[in-house]
Amino acid sequence: MMQKFNKIALCAAFLGFSLSTQAQHQPHAGCSVGVLDGAIIKNRMLENRRALAAGEISIQRSPNSITYIPLNITSVANTSGVGHATYDNIFAMVCDLNADYLDQDIQFYIKDSVRFRRNNDMYNNATSLNSTIYMSTNKRDSCLNIYISETVNNQAASFYNPNPAADFIFMMKRMADGSSNTCTHEVGHFFTLPHTFYGWEDRDYHVLYQNQNAPSTIAGQAVERVVRTGSNANCATAADGFCDTEADYISSRWPCPYVGQNGFIARDPLGVTTDPDEDLYMSYFFDACVTTFSPEQKTAITADVASRGWSNLAAPNISGPISAANATAIAPINNQVLFVNGNNSITLQWNPVQNAIGYQIVLERFLLGSSVGIVINTVVYNTTSYTFNSSILPVPSGAVIHDYRWTIRPFNNYQLCNGSSPQFTFKTTSTPVSVDENSAENGLNLTVFPNPNSGNQINLSVLVAKDAFANINLYSAEGKLVLNQRKVALVAGGNNLSFDASELANGVYFIQLQTELGSANQRFVIQR
Numbered sequence: 001m002m003q004k005f006n007k008i009a010l011c012a013a014f015l016g017f018s019l020s021t022q023a024q025h026q027p028h029a030g031c032s033v034g035v036l037d038g039a040i041i042k043n044r045m046l047e048n049r050r051a052l053a054a055g056e057i058s059i060q061r062s063p064n065s066i067t068y069i070p071l072n073i074t075s076v077a078n079t080s081g082v083g084h085a086t087y088d089n090i091f092a093m094v095c096d097l098n099a100d101y102l103d104q105d106i107q108f109y110i111k112d113s114v115r116f117r118r119n120n121d122m123y124n125n126a127t128s129l130n131s132t133i134y135m136s137t138n139k140r141d142s143c144l145n146i147y148i149s150e151t152v153n154n155q156a157a158s159f160y161n162p163n164p165a166a167d168f169i170f171m172m173k174r175m176a177d178g179s180s181n182t183c184t185h186e187v188g189h190f191f192t193l194p195h196t197f198y199g200w201e202d203r204d205y206h207v208l209y210q211n212q213n214a215p216s217t218i219a220g221q222a223v224e225r226v227v228r229t230g231s232n233a234n235c236a237t238a239a240d241g242f243c244d245t246e247a248d249y250i251s252s253r254w255p256c257p258y259v260g261q262n263g264f265i266a267r268d269p270l271g272v273t274t275d276p277d278e279d280l281y282m283s284y285f286f287d288a289c290v291t292t293f294s295p296e297q298k299t300a301i302t303a304d305v306a307s308r309g310w311s312n313l314a315a316p317n318i319s320g321p322i323s324a325a326n327a328t329a330i331a332p333i334n335n336q337v338l339f340v341n342g343n344n345s346i347t348l349q350w351n352p353v354q355n356a357i358g359y360q361i362v363l364e365r366f367l368l369g370s371s372v373g374i375v376i377n378t379v380v381y382n383t384t385s386y387t388f389n390s391s392i393l394p395v396p397s398g399a400v401i402h403d404y405r406w407t408i409r410p411f412n413n414y415q416l417c418n419g420s421s422p423q424f425t426f427k428t429t430s431t432p433v434s435v436d437e438n439s440a441e442n443g444l445n446l447t448v449f450p451n452p453n454s455g456n457q458i459n460l461s462v463l464v465a466k467d468a469f470a471n472i473n474l475y476s477a478e479g480k481l482v483l484n485q486r487k488v489a490l491v492a493g494g495n496n497l498s499f500d501a502s503e504l505a506n507g508v509y510f511i512q513l514q515t516e517l518g519s520a521n522q523r524f525v526i527q528r
Contacts, residue, residue: 031158031195033162033201034201035202035219037159037162038201041194042198044162045192045304048192048304049300052299057307059303059306066107067310068316068414070313071094071111071143073146074115074145074146074147075115075148076117076122077117077150078124078150080118082123083173085176087360089173089178093183094108094110096184098417101184104293109316110416111413113413114379122151123152125152125153126149126151126154126170132166135161135166136161145168145169146171147169148171148173151170155174158176160187160190169183169189181287185281188281188282188297193300194239194241195282196240197248197283198239199219200248201251202251203219205249205250205251206260206262210264212267214267223249223268224238224248225238225247225268225269226247226270226275227270227272232270243296244295246274246276247274248276249276250285251284253286255286256285258278278290280293316413317412319355322356322410322411322418324409325422327408328350329350329351329421333425333426334514335425336427336473336514337426337521338426339429340390342390342391344477345387345388345389347385347480349385350408350421353408358380359384359411360420361378361379361380361406361407362406362407363405366403366405371405390428395430396429401427401428401429402427405423405425406423406425444463444520445462446461446511447461447462448460448461448524454527455528456502457499457500458474458500460472461496462496464490464517465492467490468490468517469490470488471485471486472485472499475512477507482509504526506527510524511524
């Protein structure tokens, strides 16, 4: 758990809420919701329970209906732009969240798009007063607001701030990747679930009371007894307030099953040994142990959704499945060779994927068949192309050729769990060649004539060893695709092709021929 800020009158006056002091002894990265914030969460849960019993709120829904809850996700880097969460991690976090809440008929989707912001306070310490003010004043209404940042100087834990003017979740960047149940746990707090060990935050039974009965109260809270019925039962009010979650005094990370320490198992105030539920998301047992919410916890979640007025939120536009496996690219593909000089631009183009509104683009450089780093990892909306300046790519020296592979990952704001497309390949060179080095031995040769060209027609002489189909691409010196001919039939032997060049301006161009035999490239000049 991380240590949150102390009560500060200035902040209370500014934001209209009190700020609570959180844990100081937490030897693990977990959740920093402590006793004071837990009290706010629990009181809201108890009020929802009362309102539900009084008929003031209703959790009745149509069979098999889904409540869709919008997420406002904000990734915060430092002022230099360092430290942003990647789309891969954000999408994985939401996918994991949806899997964990699916059996409650609750699903989450990204509202509009992920926001990327810069703020040194959050990047350095998300628990600072300035960070709290920043997150509290940059929320979106009618959304579950989640902030993600490095918090480099306070790597303690993620947390939910339940104060009414805050009501946001903060996720440490290293936990916001779907690899842990942290987000599921924090969203549980958002929906009024205390820790199963509520009251024991920052207190270790096996340090304080080993081989003793637990006290009747801890941190000012009644200690939950094991018994569930009769006059000694207090499960409906003590600890987390749920009788179908067993008494739990384990407030630090533990493996499952719980077997105590040094032969001693925690005992309740009446001397009865405890047997906590290791599978509950709101416990602190290892991520490999936790898999569920209890029925009473699920009822509390649904009641809070109803109390917030979110039961009937409009569903996102979900028009059908998305298949990344069928995604196809237009250019550059099939090891097309692109001329780069550090100043020209390169455009990636692909065919639209049904039901997608956006695409994640990942471009990697490869060396000897292995990736040597991701060059681009970004997202575009409502387009099927992405143009970037070649200055972000190293310029090959001499006759060296660099290899690149790129993929697209189609998505919409709800369907984020799709895989990526097959890899599409291209090469870069800074030394244009008339014929690709491999084309002759593959039985493929290309000549452009005349060169330079002062007329309005491009003439190609193509020699192929056998019948083939070719894709022909013409690029400007800046890397812009200016002509594309697909499935041009070639016969074994010599072929003469011509294309209209009347609308091409004077300058340097590169023509590429792609066939199943290989590819060939040639540089030529239009000079009228």
